Amino acid sequence: MTAAHPGVPGKARSLGRPVLHASAVLPFLRGRERVSMLVGYVLLGIVVVAAVFAPLICRYSPTALNPVAALQGPSATHFFGTDQFGRDVFARTVYAARIDLIIAFSLVGTAFVIGTALGIVAGWAAGVADSVLMRIVDVALAFPFLVLVISIVGLRGPGLLSLYLAVSIVSWVFYARLVRSEVRQLRHAEYMLAAKASDYSTLRVLARHLLPNVIIQPLVYASSDLVYALLLGASVSYLGLGVQPPTPEWGQMVQDGSTFIGAQWWLSFFPGAAIVFTAVAFSLIGDGLAALAREGSAR
Amino acid sequence: MRRLIARRVAQALPVLVGITVVTFSMVHLVPGNPARALAGQRATPQILASIRHQLGIDKPLLAQYWHFISGLPRGQLGYSFLLHKTTDALVAARLPTTLFLVIYGVLIAITLGVPLALVSAVRKESPLDHGIKGTLVVGLGLPSFWIGLLLIGFLALRLGWFPAGGAGVGFVDHLWHLFLPALTLALSFLAVLVRNLRASLIEVMDTDFVSLAVLKGISRLRLYTRHVLRNALIPAVTIVGLNLSYLLGASVVVESVFSVDGVGNTLVNAVLSRDYQLVQGLALVFGVLVLVITLTVDIIQAGLSPRGEVA
Amino acid sequence: MTETEPGVALQIRGLVVTGRTAGRTMPILDGIDLDLRSGEILGVVGESGSGKSTLCRAIARRLPSGLTIEAGTIRMGSMDVLRVRPSQLHQMPAGGVRMVFQNPMTALNPVMTVGDQCVEAARARNRMSRSAALARSVEILERMGVKNAASRMKDYPYQFSGGQRQRIVISIALAGDPAVLLADEPTSALDVSTQASLLELIKEISAERQTSVLFVSHNYAVVSQLCTRVLVLYAGQMMELGPSRTLLAESRHPYTSALIASLPSIETRVARLPAIPGQPPAAGQVPDGCPFWPRCPHADDGCDSGPVPMREIAQGHSTACKRAEAIWPTQACRADADGPAPADGQGGDAKFASPEVSP
Numbered sequence: 001m002t003a004a005h006p007g008v009p010g011k012a013r014s015l016g017r018p019v020l021h022a023s024a025v026l027p028f029l030r031g032r033e034r035v036s037m038l039v040g041y042v043l044l045g046i047v048v049v050a051a052v053f054a055p056l057i058c059r060y061s062p063t064a065l066n067p068v069a070a071l072q073g074p075s076a077t078h079f080f081g082t083d084q085f086g087r088d089v090f091a092r093t094v095y096a097a098r099i100d101l102i103i104a105f106s107l108v109g110t111a112f113v114i115g116t117a118l119g120i121v122a123g124w125a126a127g128v129a130d131s132v133l134m135r136i137v138d139v140a141l142a143f144p145f146l147v148l149v150i151s152i153v154g155l156r157g158p159g160l161l162s163l164y165l166a167v168s169i170v171s172w173v174f175y176a177r178l179v180r181s182e183v184r185q186l187r188h189a190e191y192m193l194a195a196k197a198s199d200y201s202t203l204r205v206l207a208r209h210l211l212p213n214v215i216i217q218p219l220v221y222a223s224s225d226l227v228y229a230l231l232l233g234a235s236v237s238y239l240g241l242g243v244q245p246p247t248p249e250w251g252q253m254v255q256d257g258s259t260f261i262g263a264q265w266w267l268s269f270f271p272g273a274a275i276v277f278t279a280v281a282f283s284l285i286g287d288g289l290a291a292l293a294r295e296g297s298a299r
Numbered sequence: 300m301r302r303l304i305a306r307r308v309a310q311a312l313p314v315l316v317g318i319t320v321v322t323f324s325m326v327h328l329v330p331g332n333p334a335r336a337l338a339g340q341r342a343t344p345q346i347l348a349s350i351r352h353q354l355g356i357d358k359p360l361l362a363q364y365w366h367f368i369s370g371l372p373r374g375q376l377g378y379s380f381l382l383h384k385t386t387d388a389l390v391a392a393r394l395p396t397t398l399f400l401v402i403y404g405v406l407i408a409i410t411l412g413v414p415l416a417l418v419s420a421v422r423k424e425s426p427l428d429h430g431i432k433g434t435l436v437v438g439l440g441l442p443s444f445w446i447g448l449l450l451i452g453f454l455a456l457r458l459g460w461f462p463a464g465g466a467g468v469g470f471v472d473h474l475w476h477l478f479l480p481a482l483t484l485a486l487s488f489l490a491v492l493v494r495n496l497r498a499s500l501i502e503v504m505d506t507d508f509v510s511l512a513v514l515k516g517i518s519r520l521r522l523y524t525r526h527v528l529r530n531a532l533i534p535a536v537t538i539v540g541l542n543l544s545y546l547l548g549a550s551v552v553v554e555s556v557f558s559v560d561g562v563g564n565t566l567v568n569a570v571l572s573r574d575y576q577l578v579q580g581l582a583l584v585f586g587v588l589v590l591v592i593t594l595t596v597d598i599i600q601a602g603l604s605p606r607g608e609v610a
Numbered sequence: 611m612t613e614t615e616p617g618v619a620l621q622i623r624g625l626v627v628t629g630r631t632a633g634r635t636m637p638i639l640d641g642i643d644l645d646l647r648s649g650e651i652l653g654v655v656g657e658s659g660s661g662k663s664t665l666c667r668a669i670a671r672r673l674p675s676g677l678t679i680e681a682g683t684i685r686m687g688s689m690d691v692l693r694v695r696p697s698q699l700h701q702m703p704a705g706g707v708r709m710v711f712q713n714p715m716t717a718l719n720p721v722m723t724v725g726d727q728c729v730e731a732a733r734a735r736n737r738m739s740r741s742a743a744l745a746r747s748v749e750i751l752e753r754m755g756v757k758n759a760a761s762r763m764k765d766y767p768y769q770f771s772g773g774q775r776q777r778i779v780i781s782i783a784l785a786g787d788p789a790v791l792l793a794d795e796p797t798s799a800l801d802v803s804t805q806a807s808l809l810e811l812i813k814e815i816s817a818e819r820q821t822s823v824l825f826v827s828h829n830y831a832v833v834s835q836l837c838t839r840v841l842v843l844y845a846g847q848m849m850e851l852g853p854s855r856t857l858l859a860e861s862r863h864p865y866t867s868a869l870i871a872s873l874p875s876i877e878t879r880v881a882r883l884p885a886i887p888g889q890p891p892a893a894g895q896v897p898d899g900c901p902f903w904p905r906c907p908h909a910d911d912g913c914d915s916g917p918v919p920m921r922e923i924a925q926g927h928s929t930a931c932k933r934a935e936a937i938w939p940t941q942a943c944r945a946d947a948d949g950p951a952p953a954d955g956q957g958g959d960a961k962f963a964s965p966e967v968s969p
Contacts, residue, residue: 032429139317146548147566147585151325151578154570231442235552238444239567254445258556261452268452272445279440287436423675501675507711508719510672511782512727514708516700516734525730529721 033291040284047278051097060088062095062248071264081266083257089266093274096248100278103163103233103243104226110168112222115175116215122176123183124210133176140173149236158241163233174225175218182214220293223286227279234275250275307597311590318586323367326579376580381572386580390562394584396466397561400477401550404484405539412489413535416496417523423501431493438490443549447483447556454479464558480557487549492538499534503527533600540596544589619789619822620646620669625682627661627668627846629893636894638664638677640846643920646790649820651813653837653854655830655869657890661846662826663712666792669824670709671696686789708783712795714775718767724778725763731785750781754811773804777811784815791815793825797832809836830869834858839926842866845891845901848920852927862929862938864906900932908937 050057059077066086074081080089122133140148152166153159234251236242243249245256250271257267358366370376376386419431455463467476503509504527512526551563558564562581569577615621625642628635639661646652656662667673669684669691684691686707691699700706711717719727728747729740738746744763751759754777756770767775776796783791793812797805813836816823827833833840834854842849842857842865850863861867868886888905891897897904899914906913910933920928923935931937 135313135317138314139321141544142314142318142590143321143582143586144544144548144551144589146551147582150551150566150570151582154573154578155325155575227440231440234442235444238442239552239555240571251442251444254442254448258448261448262456265449265452268445268448272442272448275442275445276437276440280437283436283439505674507713507717510667510670510709511711511717511779512719512730513672513696514670514700515731515782515786516706517730519697521730525722526719530719
């Protein structure tokens with residue numbers, strides 16, 4: 001979803017089997033890298049658990065208005081303080097995790113699926129299909145992603161659906177490009193030619209041999225893309241174009257609290273900190289996956 | 300060199316056409332009746348018809364497209380119904396501010412980022428390096444609007460060192476007003492810059508020619524400036540170039556947070572007030588801007604490498 | 611011993627260099643002991659992965675990231691190269707170490723003019739004005755065979771051919787008047803005639819300035835032409851060390867003989883070039899005992915365990931092969947040996963004719 005990722009170099013692989021498998025999620029990494037990836041999982045775990053068990057964790061409801069207790073600072077009862085309507089900021093922050101996590105995962109998920117599919121088609125079929133796809137990619141990349149999203153969302157009308165639509169129109173491009181170049185590299189690998197020469201149907205060849213190998217890079221990319229998707233969703237909501245009130249969402253909460261930033265800083269601080277917390281979790285996991293992919297292909 | 304420029308420009312043309320197609324079709328995404336949306340619920344059919352005519356949407360699609368692109372070379376980007384100005388007038392007035400902000404931000408990012416990357420690369424695997432790398436992980440996740448707000452709250456409102464918004468008038472005033480926004484922009488970009496620059500520095504430090512230079516016995520300062528940095532900066536320019544698109548997008552949010560009167564903030568307001576033609580025109584401007592800047596960066600990069608060609 | 615013996619420019623004892631990949635540490639160089647004498651040209655031969663390049667880099671303190679010096683000493687004069695700070699090593703007023711690299715394309719800073727790079731080398735050594743340094747550089751470059759040096763000082767490295775670049779690199783190396791010149795396969799990337807002239811050049815420099823040269827190569831033919839003594843490395847360990855003529859005629863290690871046997875000769879025609887079957891072991895998979903035993907036609911019990919230290923079997927000739935006496939049963943290495951030829955039918959000096967052949 002962004003060109004702002006530290007590049008993950010693609011490597012031609014000589015293996016005929018997938019390098020990343022479930023049991024290998026932690027083993028290959030050295031001490032320090034393993035620890036940081038573990039930390040990432042733990043942090044993410046905290047966020048997910050908090051989101052899932054929100055009603056059990058929060059003493060107050062995220063939408064209960066309580067004007068008497070408005071604008072109180074963090075305390076033993078209201079961990080993150082209260083906002084201008086007396087709502088408990090902690091409860092709102094925790095409940096908002098649900099929305100933000102869903103947004104991040106679904107944005108990346110859609111882009112991943114569409115992009116990988118189109119990338120495989122373009123890379124495998126080559127020719128006209130490939131050229132057309134690459135031109136579309138060039139045009140899509142010509143706009144700042146946020147500008148495109150804002151424009152589309154704005155024109156369709158604000159809301160979560162518009163956000164999904166706007167993002168899915170463009171975000172698949174990064175995955176398609178990545179997958180396409182992987183496919184092109186692997187098309188001519190020996191085991192691919194061997195599989196093609198056999199009686200297997202094209203679909204089977206693609207699914208069993210091509211897919212496991214080309215999927216690694218986009219997976220790694222996706223893990224760091226989660227960070228960007230999270231920030232994108234929050235930014236668009238901050239501008240008022242995403243999630244609409246009263247559904248709590250971190251970006252929107254930061255916006256709500258912006259008028260109070262001078263004295264009652266906690267309204268905007270904690271939701272933003274939650275974003276950073278979750279983003280760090282995604283980053284650590286993503287870095288770990290990238291290191292794994294590197295180690296794997298080095299064997 | 301001239302051939303290179305010609306080739307890059309030729310490659311950019313189809314993209315330019317694509318940009319116009321995309322921005323043109325954007326307006327047709329609007330659900331329902333754009334004329335009604337502008338005119339309101341109580342407009343009479345005549346008013347609606349006249350607005351439709353003004354918007355040009357009563358003509359067939361292809362004719363509309365033609366009308367759209369034929370106006371472009373003459374600078375006709377549409378009209379803002381709410382601000383009562385032509386888009387190009389607005390852009391002319393506000394684009395300089397945005398460009399100032401972005402350049403200012405990039406300069407701050409480079410000033411902060413190059414020393415950080417250098418220290419991190421030279422002292423690889425040291426506690427300092429790990430500290431920096433850890434900070435970068437956090438930095439990647441910082442939402443620009445949050446950082447901006449916190450800076451306002453602390454440095455502007457509490458300490459009063461900087462103004463809380465606006466862009467000021469005049470160069471020096473711009474420097475003062477736009478410092479916090481530029482800093483925010485820089486911080487949102489810093490993590491990516493340092494990460495990539497560090498990697499490229501490490502790569503350069505392992506090369507034979509650096510070994511040759513080290514063995515000469517020259518001073519460390521000379522080594523780092525003339526040999527290491529010079530070669531590592533070429534990829535750094537690439538990074539900045541690649542991220543230009545991202546930077547322009549981030550500037551939209553930053554302008555909104557700080558109420559800076561640039562094209563980004565104008566876009567946001569246009570979107571919020573359903574000023575469709577303005578949105579369309581601005582999207583086009585952004586697209587073309589990225590294209591032009593990317594082209595320029597490409598050419599600068601080619602110029603930096605003595606061979607005149609990017610490998 | 612805190613000082614090298616007189617006449618010894620570089621003294622290496624027990625050098626061990628290890629590398630880390632995928633969480634495991636493995637030796638790249640395992641126990642190197644070597645004396646490099648003043649003014650001598652010592653060749654280091656081995657296949658890829660034998661550790662020969664690493665040896666140069668370890669001495670120059672320019673190991674790539676991931677490799678560390680675990681143990682050993684490298685003495686120059688009274689200084690232990692490995693124990694001083696790199697800057698002290700490189701800023702020594704006289705003597706010191708310089709290096710010539712394998713790839714002429716990457717050996718020079720691409721964004722700096724050749725003139726600037728030469729001047730920098732000259733001025734780092736002595737205080738001199740820029741113009742004096744420039745004049746001196748032009749002089750050295752011309753001497754090294756770079757024609758029209760004066761007019762080319764403003765050119766960038768990409769404007770020179772590979773051979774010329776290597777000459778520039780050698781000039782830069784010599785500007786520091788080094789006691790030791792490390793040459794890491796300097797001619798491998800060049801064509802035959804350029805190779806020949808560069809080798810001549812190195813010979814002259816060494817004789818003229820009494821510079822010791824450690825010449826690393828995978829090409830035995832080149833090494834035996836140029837070098838007085840040769841060290842054969844395999845899997846990071848020393849196999850044989852001795853005068854180059856002796857090794858050619860009467861090597862006492864199966865690996866050395868196999869290397870020499872695989873060189874084509876103008877004199878004899880063979881149906882197939884004898885190649886050594888198998889592959890050298892990867893860094894983490896060096897077998898116990900003699901590292902060559904899996905591929906050795908003479909391997910026997912006892913070859914696959916225990917250390918294989920170098921031992922002297924004749925004046926100035928050492929080998930690590932435990933079975934040297936068994937394999938070559940006649941009087942070991944006397945110049946007038948006229949006993950039966952060793953089992954693998956080695957011939958005399960007509961073994962190699964063209965320098966471009968490599969084992």
